[in-house]
Amino acid sequence: MSEDRRSHLLEVRNLKTYFFTRRGIVKAVDGVSFTIERGRTLGLVGESGCGKSVTSLSILRLISPPGRIVGGEILFDGVDLLTLDEEAMRRHRGKKIAMIFQDPMTSLNPVYTVGYQIAEAILAHHDISKREAWQRAVELMRAVAIPDPEQRARNYPHELSGGMRQRIMIAMAISCHPELLIADEPTTALDVTIQAQILELLEHLRQTMNLSMLLITHDLGVVAETTDRVAVMYAGKLVEIASTRDIFHDPQHPYTIGLLRCVPKMTTDPDGQRRRLETITGSVPDLVNLPPGCPFAPRCPEAHSACRQGEIAFTEVRPGHLVRCVARGSEVISHPPNLAVGLESQTGDGA
Amino acid sequence: MRNDEKLVEVIELKKYFAVRRGLFGTRRQPVRAVDGISFTIRRGETFALVGESGCGKTTTGRCLLRLIEPTSGSIRFEGKDLLSLDRSEMRAMRRHMQIIFQDPYAALDPRMTIGQIIEEPLQIHRWGTKAERRERVRELLAEVGLDAEAIHRYPHEFSGGQRQRIGIARALALNPTFIVADEPVSALDVSVQAQIINLLQDLQDQHGLTYLFISHDLAVVQHLATRVGVMYLGKFVEIAPRSEIYRHPQHPYTQLLLSSVPVPDPDARRERELPRGEIPTALDPPPGCRFHTRCPYALPECREQEPPLIEIEKHHWVACHLVGHNQH
Numbered sequence: 265m266s267e268d269r270r271s272h273l274l275e276v277r278n279l280k281t282y283f284f285t286r287r288g289i290v291k292a293v294d295g296v297s298f299t300i301e302r303g304r305t306l307g308l309v310g311e312s313g314c315g316k317s318v319t320s321l322s323i324l325r326l327i328s329p330p331g332r333i334v335g336g337e338i339l340f341d342g343v344d345l346l347t348l349d350e351e352a353m354r355r356h357r358g359k360k361i362a363m364i365f366q367d368p369m370t371s372l373n374p375v376y377t378v379g380y381q382i383a384e385a386i387l388a389h390h391d392i393s394k395r396e397a398w399q400r401a402v403e404l405m406r407a408v409a410i411p412d413p414e415q416r417a418r419n420y421p422h423e424l425s426g427g428m429r430q431r432i433m434i435a436m437a438i439s440c441h442p443e444l445l446i447a448d449e450p451t452t453a454l455d456v457t458i459q460a461q462i463l464e465l466l467e468h469l470r471q472t473m474n475l476s477m478l479l480i481t482h483d484l485g486v487v488a489e490t491t492d493r494v495a496v497m498y499a500g501k502l503v504e505i506a507s508t509r510d511i512f513h514d515p516q517h518p519y520t521i522g523l524l525r526c527v528p529k530m531t532t533d534p535d536g537q538r539r540r541l542e543t544i545t546g547s548v549p550d551l552v553n554l555p556p557g558c559p560f561a562p563r564c565p566e567a568h569s570a571c572r573q574g575e576i577a578f579t580e581v582r583p584g585h586l587v588r589c590v591a592r593g594s595e596v597i598s599h600p601p602n603l604a605v606g607l608e609s610q611t612g613d614g615a
Numbered sequence: 616m617r618n619d620e621k622l623v624e625v626i627e628l629k630k631y632f633a634v635r636r637g638l639f640g641t642r643r644q645p646v647r648a649v650d651g652i653s654f655t656i657r658r659g660e661t662f663a664l665v666g667e668s669g670c671g672k673t674t675t676g677r678c679l680l681r682l683i684e685p686t687s688g689s690i691r692f693e694g695k696d697l698l699s700l701d702r703s704e705m706r707a708m709r710r711h712m713q714i715i716f717q718d719p720y721a722a723l724d725p726r727m728t729i730g731q732i733i734e735e736p737l738q739i740h741r742w743g744t745k746a747e748r749r750e751r752v753r754e755l756l757a758e759v760g761l762d763a764e765a766i767h768r769y770p771h772e773f774s775g776g777q778r779q780r781i782g783i784a785r786a787l788a789l790n791p792t793f794i795v796a797d798e799p800v801s802a803l804d805v806s807v808q809a810q811i812i813n814l815l816q817d818l819q820d821q822h823g824l825t826y827l828f829i830s831h832d833l834a835v836v837q838h839l840a841t842r843v844g845v846m847y848l849g850k851f852v853e854i855a856p857r858s859e860i861y862r863h864p865q866h867p868y869t870q871l872l873l874s875s876v877p878v879p880d881p882d883a884r885r886e887r888e889l890p891r892g893e894i895p896t897a898l899d900p901p902p903g904c905r906f907h908t909r910c911p912y913a914l915p916e917c918r919e920q921e922p923p924l925i926e927i928e929k930h931h932w933v934a935c936h937l938v939g940h941n942q943h
Contacts, residue, residue, distance in 0.1 A: 311804035311805065311806060312804055425893050425894075427893060428893070455667035455668055455831065455894065456667065456831065456833070456872060456875045456876055457667065457871060457872065457875045457890040457894075458667075458890075458893070458894075459875065459877075460874075460875040460877075460887060460889060460890060461889060461890060463877070464889055482804065482805065483877065484805075484879040485834075485876065485877030485878055485879045486877045487879070488877065488878060488879045488880055488881045488883070489877045489878070489881075508881045509881050509882070512879065512880060512881050513881075513882075522806065523805060523806060524879070526805055526806050526808070526809035527805050527809075527834070527879055528809075528812070528832075528834040528835050528837065528838040529834060529878075529879060530833055530834040530837050530861070530873075530876055530878070531837070531861070539838075540813050540816065541809040541812055541813055541838065542809065543806065543809040543810045543813060544806040544809075547774050547776060547777075547806075547807060548774075548804070
């Protein structure tokens with residue numbers, strides 16, 4: 265890829281995370297490669313079940329049985345996280361890589377005050393007194409714009425609104441000055457005016473703390489407003505990666521094109537006409553025993569027989585704009601698995 | 616072109632829920648979920664209720680079908696006062712008024728086949744013979760775009776979008792005139808959401824349906840609605856035809872809501888007035904204009920006097936002390 269390697273904070277190479285279920289092997293993440301530069305935000309978009317959350321949990325190595333990371337590398341600042349022992353990994357989690365989730369209520373402990381929980385997170389990685397940790401917790405709450413933080417720190421999670429709880433989660437996430445923040449649908453459960461506040465806060469933190477961010481979302485509006493690059497995922501595979509501007513103005517993969525077309529767009533100048541929305545026919549495939557080739561082929565208006573004959577390689581349609589589509593000139597590799605351009609193949613022998 | 620006949624007329628509708636507070640639940644305090652709203656829905660239109668969580672839009676929808684009993688007010692459907700009907704009269708009335716829910720899975724009995732689920736309302740209303748009902752179920756499945764073989768299958772075998780189609784088929788079974796659609800596409804992926812939105816439009820065109828469309832998604836509402844009512848803490852702040860709401864929003868809350876929606880265009884100009892503060896609770900709504908605590912233009916009178924909903928232009932109603940005073 266064309267970017268300077270040293271600027272990469274995170275480089276995921278050919279990641280494979282499979283779930284070994286009674287029904288068969290679910291290839292939730294199947295050969296995913298991308299990079300995130302320092303201080304930049306990558307959006308990972310796709311519909312439910314496409315593997316975007318499993319990708320983020322894999323980066324933190326939080327996959328539990330029947331799931332397993334069966335192949336690939338996750339290079340964080342040059343170190344492959346998949347080779348670390350559990351103790352070294354724990355030092356990365358929270359301290360260097362932090363994560364926030366869609367529903368803060370499930371991640372907060374209902375029986376402790378929010379101040380206590382932030383202080384705990386600080387104490388886990390710093391050798392300071394409890395009093396100091398509490399002071400820092402209050403400061404962090406101020407940093408995430410919680411009004412009256414001294415009082416609020418003594419509240420329990422249920423006493424706070426959804427937006428405030430998400431701010432608490434963010435305060436906890438930034439408590440150890442992480443370099444990478446993974447945000448998995450951070451505003452999906454929030455009302456739109458509160459969402460605007462939280463997105464603004466994340467952008468402010470990204471700038472002031474020089475954070476890199478992996479933002480996982482299904483909301484294309486949120487992606488357009490907050491990311492520098494976008495990776496589009498479908499059925500466990502990336503189908504397109506490009507700058508945010510290219511994704512929205514010149515999408516290449518038929519799935520990306522379809523996704524952008526079927527979203528109702530709000531305008532300030534609606535006419536009197538009602539139009540039909542464009543749709544993508546059919547629904548997302550079952551990930552068990554997925555046939556070879558492009559997973560989108562059964563729904564794709566541009567599909568032909570070559571799409572089903574083997575793995576589709578990425579092709580670079582312009583510098584930094586990668587797409588995986590036969591109709592855009594991608595090669596079909598009948599003998600897998602060299603999936604990512606310019607990368608050595610990493611075979612995980614899985615089952 | 617459109618018939619201006621009133622199908623539903625709501626006058627001063629209120630719904631208070633009693634909430635027990637205090638250590639032993641001894642203090643009772645009402646939540647004023649819907650606090651005196653009036654509006655009409657015309658035959659054949661899609662009236663959209665929008666607002667954030669807790670604004671009372673879902674409660675309003677349920678009150679209209681008397682799925683929950685209003686505290687006071689009146690609801691007229693085709694001229695009949697629904698609140699004066701007894702239980703069996705109301706049940707008969709529900710042939711004409713149906714509801715589609717957000718989560719189609721929770722709304723479908725997992726132990727019943729799709730055929731039984733769709734047939735159930737027909738049985739309750741003693742519609743036709745068994746053979747006729749089976750035929751009607753097949754007809755409905757085709758209408759919502761499902762295969763006839765779905766009849767013998769169970770809800771868990773279907774995807775979210777297909778389940779919503781099943782919910783729609785059941786709602787249509789008795790040929791209703793009015794459907795309350797409560798966030799019907801909010802739980803669906805965007806590619807499937809578009810399919811369901813198109814289906815709802817097609818069904819409206821074919822059957823002349825009238826919709827009360829409840830949603831927090833302003834882009835979806837712009838796509839579907841004829842008129843839009845914006846609610847905040849149990850009250851309307853603005854009601855207007857769709858193009859008016861999106862082109863000339865008058866109430867500061869409507870403006871805030873519209874400017875908060877992220878636009879799927881990286882080059883879009885963002886001149887966002889960042890909303891202040893949090894949404895207050897309906898347990899203890901602010902006095903005067905309920906929005907004054909977050910309003911960038913609030914005047915002293917906004918803290919004391921509740922602004923009435925007034926018609927500032929034909930069909931465009933706004934409840935704001937500043938509107939009409941040319942102050943913004």
